[in-house]
Amino acid sequence: MRHSRTQPGYVRSADDTVQRGCPHCDWHAVEHSYPALISRYHAHLRETHHRAWVRS
Numbered sequence: 036m037r038h039s040r041t042q043p044g045y046v047r048s049a050d051d052t053v054q055r056g057c058p059h060c061d062w063h064a065v066e067h068s069y070p071a072l073i074s075r076y077h078a079h080l081r082e083t084h085h086r087a088w089v090r091s
């Protein structure tokens with residue numbers, strides 16, 4: 036965990052974000068934590084690429 040320069044638990048800077056694109060479309064997400072990014076990606080798969088989501 037890195038120290039926040041502003042409010043504890045809330046960091047907004049290019050270095051403290053993680054992002055991921057979708058291999059199936061142009062969707063991509065930026066989050067502040069890896070778990071949040073993963074759950075967002077899975078929600079996208081579930082909603083938009085249901086068959087790919089079921090297979091994985």
Ligand SMILES: [Zn+2]
Pocket residue numbers: 057058059060061062079083084
């Ligand atoms: Zn997608």
